[in-house]
Amino acid sequence: MAQSSSPVSGVADRYAQSLFELALEDNALETVESELQSFDSLIRENADFRRLVESPAFSSGEQLRAIEAIVAETGPSALTGNFLKVVAANRRLFVLPGMIRRFRQLTAAHRGEIEVDVTSAHSLDDGQRKELADALGSYAGKTVTMREKVDPAILGGLIVKIGSRQIDTSLRSKLNSLKLALKEVG
Template sequence: MAAEHPSVSGVSGRYATALFELARDEKSIDAVMADLTKFEAMLAGSADLTRLVRSPIFGAEVQSKALAAVLDNAKIVGISAKFLKLLTANRRLFAVSDVIRAFRALVAKFKGEATADVTVAEALSDKNLDALKTALKSVTGKDVALNVKIDPAIIGGLVVKLGSRMVDSSLRTKLNSIKHAMKEAG
């Protein structure tokens, strides 16, 4: 299955595929996805956890003990916990973000969904998120899961990346285009 999906390859793709197949067989795809999303959010919110995951300074034993405590505290159990512990034991925990991304892609394909990466200047309301999902569904013909990232640097508007297509309607890009056109004219 990893070879069928262009964004699922390499070591992270193999781990994600193995986890996906196990979760599918155990009928726990949604539970595993929820656990991985929770772990990803914890990773994004903690510089210490990020350092533990990415730094080669920590040995496998230290990483394993620390990770076990983090998973217990977050109540991440079952397949997800075993999988994260396996990544640690195999010294591949540094790739966990790529594995989660690949797993998410496999789940989306399995469910017949497309995934869009959306960058906005500020958080969107539920009404605007629903309107965006509806618009993207009309283009793709599939349900679209959104990965929303907030980046105030785009000033306004949004950037949508869906597969290999990208639509950049950010104010920053428009201003840069005007600035570039004025330089060429002058």
């Protein structure tokens, strides 16, 4: 495994790896992955929860009490609930989004999948989606799970991120390259 680029990503890697191994041992990968996805959505959609996760102003006791209440209310599996409590007790909630992202990567790799981020100028139709997934799958040699994002600012084409590689065929990028080339000539 490649070394992490920052101490924060190292923390996320270690916690996610530990949770992955426990979930694999308990045959609960799908359950934990689904529950973590729900918490990831909660972080994105609920400003109060996001503040609890991101703010250093809360003590570990306050974070732990809040997480215990949320766990009691949402009722995740014991493994996920205990994991979240340990993260809060250790004042690592601010790394939770990275832990969730890394856990998803580990489970995808375990299933022989790779997650790919695709940005397009407009929504892809089912035929385009399948054709792109097939092409990326043959390139990566794995089953592809695509996360799609629409960004009209790229004007056309695609931006595809596979792991640490990015393939940018966007019209915006090509126009910027052309503009630079014209500046050099002129």
